[in-house]
Amino acid sequence: MIEYKKQLELQACLDGELPQSEAREISALVARDAEAAALFNELRQTRAAVAAGEPARSLPETREFYWSKISRQIAALEREEAAPPRVSLLARLRNWLAVTAAVAAVALVAFTALRPGAGGLLMETSLRDAGAFTYHDYPSGTTLVWLSYPAAGDNAVAENEGVATVE
Amino acid sequence: MSEKNYSSADDATLARQAQRGDMAAFEELVARHRDKLYARAFSMMRNEEEAIDLSQEAWIKAWQRLAQFQGDSSFGTWATRIVINLCLDQLRKQKRQRSESIEAMDEESGGVERQMPVLTVNPTAGLERAELRARIDAAMAQLTPEHRTVLVLHEFEEMEYKAIAKAVGCSIGTVMSRLFYARRKLAGLLADLRTKNQK
Numbered sequence: 630m631i632e633y634k635k636q637l638e639l640q641a642c643l644d645g646e647l648p649q650s651e652a653r654e655i656s657a658l659v660a661r662d663a664e665a666a667a668l669f670n671e672l673r674q675t676r677a678a679v680a681a682g683e684p685a686r687s688l689p690e691t692r693e694f695y696w697s698k699i700s701r702q703i704a705a706l707e708r709e710e711a712a713p714p715r716v717s718l719l720a721r722l723r724n725w726l727a728v729t730a731a732v733a734a735v736a737l738v739a740f741t742a743l744r745p746g747a748g749g750l751l752m753e754t755s756l757r758d759a760g761a762f763t764y765h766d767y768p769s770g771t772t773l774v775w776l777s778y779p780a781a782g783d784n785a786v787a788e789n790e791g792v793a794t795v796e
Numbered sequence: 797m798s799e800k801n802y803s804s805a806d807d808a809t810l811a812r813q814a815q816r817g818d819m820a821a822f823e824e825l826v827a828r829h830r831d832k833l834y835a836r837a838f839s840m841m842r843n844e845e846e847a848i849d850l851s852q853e854a855w856i857k858a859w860q861r862l863a864q865f866q867g868d869s870s871f872g873t874w875a876t877r878i879v880i881n882l883c884l885d886q887l888r889k890q891k892r893q894r895s896e897s898i899e900a901m902d903e904e905s906g907g908v909e910r911q912m913p914v915l916t917v918n919p920t921a922g923l924e925r926a927e928l929r930a931r932i933d934a935a936m937a938q939l940t941p942e943h944r945t946v947l948v949l950h951e952f953e954e955m956e957y958k959a960i961a962k963a964v965g966c967s968i969g970t971v972m973s974r975l976f977y978a979r980r981k982l983a984g985l986l987a988d989l990r991t992k993n994q995k
Binding site (some may be wrong): 630636637641642647664667668670671673674675676677678679680681682683684685686687688689690695696698699700702703707781 | 826848852856922936976
């Protein structure tokens with residue numbers, strides 16, 4: 630029996646895929662070996678039959694119907710390309726976070742600049758007494774306290790209102 | 797261009813018109829080559845619905861890639877290559893979903909085709925063309941997608957081993973092996989069909 634490698638070479642020779650020197654060698658094998666000749670012949674007949682017998686097949690749809698599906702899809706794709714890009718929910722969230730982060734950064738910078746020891750004017754207010762404000766001017770060493778009675782939400786009876794200065 | 801002019805224009809002219817955005821010219825090209833693309837898709841997939849869908853997808857891709865058509869090959873050949881690539885993609889997806897068939901394993905481990913007796917009588921001799929086509933079609937339907945694909949690309953598309961290997965994504969050796977198996981199996985199937993028809 631012909632070895633498998635040789636069988637494949639017989640086929641490659643038939644298909645014109647072998648270099649000339651190897652093709653000559655295979656042709657010589659076919660000429661002297663009946664088994665190789667029979668296999669070569671079978672492969673050749675099958676190849677010829679398939680090439681001549683390619684099944685003819687027509688689309689089972691009318692030209693109009695077939696084309697309408699293609700043209701609709703092309704139109705949809707072109708509309709999609711022409712439309713401005715849609716922003717996804719994730720992208721929107723990312724944008725919102727970016728803006729929020731920027732605002733927070735500005736606030737942080739402002740806070741840092743105004744903190745005690747930074748050399749600027751600091752305004753303080755007591756959470757418990759929303760009517761009292763304190764101003765520190767560190768360079769001049771002056772503290773201004775603004776008192777307003779009654780404080781908002783306070784039931785205090787006092788109605789004094791004034792400014793105290795502490796040097 | 798009028799409708800009459802579209803039908804009388806050659807493919808190259810229509811392709812140039814279509815490249816400039818002329819949809820009617822493209823429609824004419826589709827009408828001319830739609831059967832060929834469908835037939836090629838069917839020969840690879842063996843499924844009517846899939847073949848229709850893949851051929852339509854190929855036309856949409858062809859429209860999108862019209863700028864790439866340089867006229868090195870005919871428009872029909874260029875469009876057919878698009879549908880072949882889509883079919884190969886689809887077959888790869890399907891292969892991932894199914895387990896290797898026994899037949900495919902046979903191919904790798906030394907299948908029966910190597911020991912099959914060589915046919916001395918041509919099983920298609922004397923057949924009318926229509927009968928020959930019917931028998932080839934019936935026999936090809938019984939091949940595995942892998943073997944059928946290589947056979948279609950080699951015999952119908954006249955692609956060389958190297959080009960098939962590149963398209964399919966395998967070695968030239970595998971192409972040779974699959975083609976050999978497909979041909980020997982087909983010869984046997986055609987012989988069986990001949991015997992059945994003689995009874």
